[in-house]
Amino acid sequence: MVFLFAALAVLPYLLSYSQQEIAVLLVINVLLVSSYRLLTLTGEWSLGHVVIMGVGAYASALLAKRLGVPVPLSMLLGASMAAATAALLSFPLFRMKGFYFLIGSFAAGEIIRLIWKRFTDPFGGPKGLKRIDPFPDIDAGFLSIDFYEPVNYYFLALIIVSASLFVLHRIERSRIGLTFHAIHWQDRLAESVGVDTFRYRTLAFVIASFFAGLAGGLYAHYVGAVNPTRFSVDQMVYVLVWAVVGGTATFYGPILGVVVLTVINEIVLRALGLDTARPLIYGAILILSVLYLPDGLESLGPRLRARWQRWRGGPAAARGEAA
Amino acid sequence: MDLLWQTAVNATYAASYMALIAVGLVMIFGVMGVINFAHGELYMVGAYCVVFLYAQENFPFLLAVAAGLVFVGMVGLVMERTMFRPLRNNPLGGLIASIGFLLILQTLAVFGFGRRMGHVPPSTQGKLEIFGAILTYQRLFVIVAAVLLLAALWTFLRRSKFGRALRACAQDAEAASLQGISMNQTARIAMFIGAALAGVAGALTAPLVSPTPYIGHSIIVTAFIIIIVGGVGSLEGAVIAAVLYAFVHTFVTTFFDGVIANIVGLALMLAVLVVRPTGLFGAKERA
Numbered sequence: 001m002v003f004l005f006a007a008l009a010v011l012p013y014l015l016s017y018s019q020q021e022i023a024v025l026l027v028i029n030v031l032l033v034s035s036y037r038l039l040t041l042t043g044e045w046s047l048g049h050v051v052i053m054g055v056g057a058y059a060s061a062l063l064a065k066r067l068g069v070p071v072p073l074s075m076l077l078g079a080s081m082a083a084a085t086a087a088l089l090s091f092p093l094f095r096m097k098g099f100y101f102l103i104g105s106f107a108a109g110e111i112i113r114l115i116w117k118r119f120t121d122p123f124g125g126p127k128g129l130k131r132i133d134p135f136p137d138i139d140a141g142f143l144s145i146d147f148y149e150p151v152n153y154y155f156l157a158l159i160i161v162s163a164s165l166f167v168l169h170r171i172e173r174s175r176i177g178l179t180f181h182a183i184h185w186q187d188r189l190a191e192s193v194g195v196d197t198f199r200y201r202t203l204a205f206v207i208a209s210f211f212a213g214l215a216g217g218l219y220a221h222y223v224g225a226v227n228p229t230r231f232s233v234d235q236m237v238y239v240l241v242w243a244v245v246g247g248t249a250t251f252y253g254p255i256l257g258v259v260v261l262t263v264i265n266e267i268v269l270r271a272l273g274l275d276t277a278r279p280l281i282y283g284a285i286l287i288l289s290v291l292y293l294p295d296g297l298e299s300l301g302p303r304l305r306a307r308w309q310r311w312r313g314g315p316a317a318a319r320g321e322a323a
Numbered sequence: 324m325d326l327l328w329q330t331a332v333n334a335t336y337a338a339s340y341m342a343l344i345a346v347g348l349v350m351i352f353g354v355m356g357v358i359n360f361a362h363g364e365l366y367m368v369g370a371y372c373v374v375f376l377y378a379q380e381n382f383p384f385l386l387a388v389a390a391g392l393v394f395v396g397m398v399g400l401v402m403e404r405t406m407f408r409p410l411r412n413n414p415l416g417g418l419i420a421s422i423g424f425l426l427i428l429q430t431l432a433v434f435g436f437g438r439r440m441g442h443v444p445p446s447t448q449g450k451l452e453i454f455g456a457i458l459t460y461q462r463l464f465v466i467v468a469a470v471l472l473l474a475a476l477w478t479f480l481r482r483s484k485f486g487r488a489l490r491a492c493a494q495d496a497e498a499a500s501l502q503g504i505s506m507n508q509t510a511r512i513a514m515f516i517g518a519a520l521a522g523v524a525g526a527l528t529a530p531l532v533s534p535t536p537y538i539g540h541s542i543i544v545t546a547f548i549i550i551i552v553g554g555v556g557s558l559e560g561a562v563i564a565a566v567l568y569a570f571v572h573t574f575v576t577t578f579f580d581g582v583i584a585n586i587v588g589l590a591l592m593l594a595v596l597v598v599r600p601t602g603l604f605g606a607k608e609r610a
Contacts, residue, residue: 045415092593092596092597095596095597095600096596096597096600099358099414099555100596100600102418103547103551103592103596104593104596104597106547107547107548107589107590107592107593107596108593110544110585110589111586111589111590111593114582114585114586114589115586117582118580118582118583118586233540234540237422237426240419240422241419241422241423244419276430276433276434277430277434278430279426279427279429279430280426280427280430280431282423282426283422283423283424283425283426283427283430284423284427285423286419286420286422286423286426287405287406287420287423287424287427290406290410290413290416290419290420290423291406291409291410291420294413294416
């Protein structure tokens, strides 16, 4: 763990300027996909998560721009706004399950997105909001940090995201998190022992949306502009890909997915000059991983270990077989 | 009054190609239980068949449409063999794989034809006047083709042995295979027909919509709204819902604007999902 943090602290100094910018977005996306996993714990897959992130981004940007709310506070308020939106949407959406929830969440998200697109005041219409107030510089004499620099924003995002991940992890390990699991695998049984599945589904949705909204705030005040296209279903597809390719059974699976795919996408493919072909390669990775790695990258470690043990033979072989 | 009547004529045209697309999506879902997210891209591929054969290579329009139908049907067969068959017991996996497939089709279209709108000259200049409303032959052609194709499909499903097997698989795959119906064979036919319907819709409307590689997005949204409102798995429901949606959407577009029309359509779908998740015409389970 210490080693990981040390590596993350050194990382930006090894990267070029444009790679540092990608690193900032990657850290934000880690929060986005991890919050998405909390929702999938209850067994529901939403197609509206990126729009919820957008709610946080738009709310925080508007609060800062129009009402002059200081930026760190506006981010928190934006995240709360995303959570409140989720609470409101849970009434229609959690009357549905499975495929219907998927489509319902898509419809609800798309309606919100079209409202941003249609109403120029205050949402800026198709062009969205520009010149969003940046995160305020810290200037306390001995210490001055300019958050326009990607390196500095990277550390800011890293701290906020790490804290959020810690909270998400604690929630999953808590009684509430265990109940989410129970609802996923045995919703009838959970209900019969007195679990109000509607309330717990809503709770998972609200918490996940809060952190997605926070990711949105981090995004808006870093990039300085938001528009409806940025939160379209195409972007949602990427979140889905990260979660599926990484695997959602463990906490680190989706994080693994987003990190590996971003590195492949931004560094390898860019270096090869395959810009136009990127969606094609993403699509192929998606299909291949669903077909041949249905439990995601996270299952690769245990699988390889099992194969290794079988190869070595001995008493470990039986266990390897079972895994 | 003239505007109302003209809008009704326009809505009839919209309903006809939307019905083709939605019925294809329902066919695929009915037999395989998979939501084909790449359905809009199948429409796009059909449209590009016409761009290539008719607009670029100057083959006759009808031939290009027929080629689009067959070609997209074959693409459907590829999807069935490579993705949906191995993922038969994993509906979410099938859906996600189809998302991967749509990214591939989009990129291939960009490679082949560029990102810009493809221009397709109209195949005929003539137009019809019905009580003051204008209906170009190009649009009339889409309406006639849709009615003929859907009628043929309906007869096929009701009268032929294959059709009965298809409906049996949709109702209960296990019982059907116990009766000696080949699940793979049935899935192939359903996938071919479903994809071909989307492809022919794209081919027929190509001169009217100026296709881009990203046109599938709005198509799939429309198709989802229609199949949800009509009841997932109900072919008749899909046709009725296509007519209903086309009229609502066209009228709201004419009298307000396109974005409001999209919002109304999505709200309609959400309302149906909340009040009656099986759709207005759907049975309890898929049928």
